[in-house]
Amino acid sequence: MVETDTTAVRVAGLTKRFGSGEASVLALRGVDLEVRTGELLMLVGPSGCGKTTLISVLAGIMDKTDGALSVLGVDPSAMSVNDRTRWRGEHIGFVFQAFNLMPALTAAENVSIPLLIRNVPQTEALQRARAMLERVELADRADALPEQLSGGQQQRVAIARALVHEPQLVVCDEPTSSLDHETGRHVMEILHGMTRASRRTLIVVTHDARIFGFADRIARMDDGRVVAVEAGAANAVPASPTSAGQELERGRDPHLQVVPTT
Amino acid sequence: MLQIALKMLTGDRLKYFGLIAGIAFAALLIAQQASILVGFIRQTGGFIRDTAQADLWLMDPQVRFSQDPVPMRDTVAQLARGVDGVQWAVPLFQGYTRGKLPDGTRITLILVGLDDATLMGGPPQMVQGELRDLRNDRAVLIDAVSSPKKLLMKQGGGRALTVGDRFTVNENEVQIAGSYEGRRSFFWEPVVYTTYSRALTLVPPERNQLSFVLLKLVPGADIARVRAAIERRTGLKTLTNEEFIERTGDYIASETGIIVNFGMAIALGFLIGTLVAGQTFYNFTLDNLRHYGALKAMGVTDGRLGGMVLLQALVVAVLGYCIGVGLAAATGKLMESSGLAFSMPWQIPAITAMAILGVSAIAALLSLRRVVLLEPAVVFKS
Structure with missing residues (x-):
């Protein structure tokens, strides 16, 4: 594999071991993967196959055990804890399954957090947060507390928070699993549209086959390895969510086309 | 980020007031019991203060407190009078x-x-x-x-x-x-x-x-020289009013167990306050651990998170301290007419402040440990 300026993430032989001795668990068993800049890559696979561990290592919130790792041109595992934390604050955006919004803060205040972390003055941070909320169609809910928002609205706030500081890489952990079909699809449309427009790289861990249609590629994981990388529907013939759901019920992912890993 | 820390703190009113109440309770107990103790000790000098026209008291060296005179010969007064x-x-x-x-x-x-x-x-x-x-x-x-x-x-x-x-x-x-x-x-x-x-x-x-x-000494007399001369001539002990009050207070404090009793109450206040405030603050941090994890994942360093936790502890400590010491002072004032021995010199609020800061620091450090050890990957758990 040759790393180019169009490569956002490149891992080779990546391993991650939890614990030590006989009780240790090898969660990643030599992952090889490349994610292109501006690409939307979905990580799929059964529970416990290492998806969340992989994005944790890629996002620099967990150390690798072994292997080659390059994220946005650096190896976050080689940095000190504080440097890595600052690097995350600068370059990575997060969207969590459980939203993780601060219950005591308004939507706008929640969105402003990544800017405050980067020492942007509060007034400016709130202005930019409100602008971002407008882009996720929540301008009128900027002063609402999370408990006053629906699940879909909360996830849109989380998306605005993940993007407000213009990170180059956004990692999403099951962003639609807490949402109903329509809401999940709407959330993905917003997320996809906003990242695609600014050529941000997006890695989405999901079990939700209904959103596979947004993926450029889909990496299938099993037992700590990427076992296949397949072209997603965004690179193929668009499919309707309904037909996708029917295909899934029949036992196969309708949007997947197997392509060789790079 | 500090403003976020404050909003996190005040967001859950019940926990917020619980935290302040815990600290206030500790401050109240410490300040009130200490003030009553000082009040009692000060009252031991009441007779000496009532008899305060003199500069010096001449007495047998074995006198331990003001109500414990050791009889002396009547001629002693005349001997003392003859000293320059x-x-x-x-x-x-x-x-x-x-x-x-x-x-x-x-x-x-x-x-x-x-x-x-x-x-x-x-x-x-x-x-x-x-x-x-x-x-x-x-x-x-x-x-x-x-x-x-x-x-x-x-x-x-x-x-x-x-x-x-x-x-x-x-x-x-x-x-x-x-x-x-x-x-x-x-x-x-x-x-x-x-x-x-x-x-x-x-x-x-x-x-x-x-x-x-x-x-009573003549104005301008060298008190040290006069005392030495009187003691030499009579073989007895001289004490100023303040020295006699101190000797009486020290005796009562050391021989009656009053210090132990009040000390235990004060220690209990400190202990209960530490436990209540520590437990509440720790729970507060645990409840927010996920949010700290999210902040950590989003790029907030341990040092900054530590600052947030310490600020929260400081705010709770200051508010709890003001309420607790204020209540203690108000209680003392209200019960003044009932004869309650109560005296709150500046040292008591100062010592209480240090104790409360200690309580809050312990609570904050226990919580901080969890935050620092927190693996930010916790945010990926649903």
């Missing part, structure tokens, strides 16, 4: 004795005999009558403040003795010629003033009966 720099030296009798009120109620009282000629050492503030009324036949003075309780005729209708009443001291009849405004005293027994010579007729005879000699 002494303006006057007068004898003072003080001793416990028995009395009987007109209705038959028996009491123990502290009898104080003042120098017949000068009446030096008498109470500074008269309420009824005058000090010189002591020169009347069988005259005594009683404390107007404490007599309603301490000179109460329990057998005869509940009336307290007043000016004009008669009662007996060791079967000798005396008449109340006046009353003075006595300070609150640690010692329960009523203090009854009379003249020195009359006091000696009221108590059982002993070979030596002089309790103390009150000494």
Whole structure:
């Protein structure tokens, strides 16, 4: 594999071991993967196959055990804890399954957090947060507390928070699993549209086959390895969510086309 | 980020007020118990303050506190008078004795005999009558403040003795010629003033009966030199008012167990406060651990998170401290008329502040440990 300026993430032989001795668990068993800049890559696979561990290592919130790792041109595992934390604050955006919004803060205040972390003055941070909320169609809910928002609205706030500081890489952990079909699809449309427009790289861990249609590629994981990388529907013939759901019920992912890993 | 820390703190009102209440409770207990202790210790010096016209007290070196005189020879006062720099030296009798009120109620009282000629050492503030009324036949003075309780005729209708009443001291009849405004005293027994010579007729005879000699120095005299000269000449001990108050307070504090009792209450306040505040704050942090994890994942360093936690602890500490010490002061003020021994010198709020900061620091550090050790990957768990 040759790393180019169009490569956002490149891992080779990546391993991650939890614990030590006989009780240790090898969660990643030599992952090889490349994610292109501006690409939307979905990580799929059964529970416990290492998806969340992989994005944790890629996002620099967990150390690798072994292997080659390059994220946005650096190896976050080689940095000190504080440097890595600052690097995350600068370059990575997060969207969590459980939203993780601060219950005591308004939507706008929640969105402003990544800017405050980067020492942007509060007034400016709130202005930019409100602008971002407008882009996720929540301008009128900027002063609402999370408990006053629906699940879909909360996830849109989380998306605005993940993007407000213009990170180059956004990692999403099951962003639609807490949402109903329509809401999940709407959330993905917003997320996809906003990242695609600014050529941000997006890695989405999901079990939700209904959103596979947004993926450029889909990496299938099993037992700590990427076992296949397949072209997603965004690179193929668009499919309707309904037909996708029917295909899934029949036992196969309708949007997947197997392509060789790079 | 600090503003976010404050919003996190105040977001859950119940926990927020619980935290403040825990700290306030600790501050209240510490400040109140310490103030009562100081109040008690200060009250032990009440008699000395009431007798404060003198510069020095001359006494037997074995005297441990103000109500513990060791009798001295009567000639000691004359010896002291002859020392250069002494303006006057007068004898003072003080001793416990028995009395009987007109209705038959028996009491123990502290009898104080003042120098017949000068009446030096008498109470500074008269309420009824005058000090010189002591020169009347069988005259005594009683404390107007404490007599309603301490000179109460329990057998005869509940009336307290007043000016004009008669009662007996060791079967000798005396008449109340006046009353003075006595300070609150640690010692329960009523203090009854009379003249020195009359006091000696009221108590059982002993070979030596002089309790103390009150000494006044000439203005500008070198007090250290005069004290040394008096002590050399008499073989006795001289103490200033403050030294005597301190000696009395130290004795009461060390020999009565009062320090241990109040110390335990104060320690209990500290312990309960630490546990309540620590547990509540720890729970508060645990409840927010996921949010700290999210902040950590989003790029907030451990140092910054530590600052947030410490700020939260500081805010709770300051508010809890102000409420607790304020309540303690208000309680003391409200109960002033009830005779509660309560004194809050500046050292008590200062020490309480340090204790509360300690409580909060312990609570914050326990919580901080969890935050620092927190693996940010926790945010990926649903």
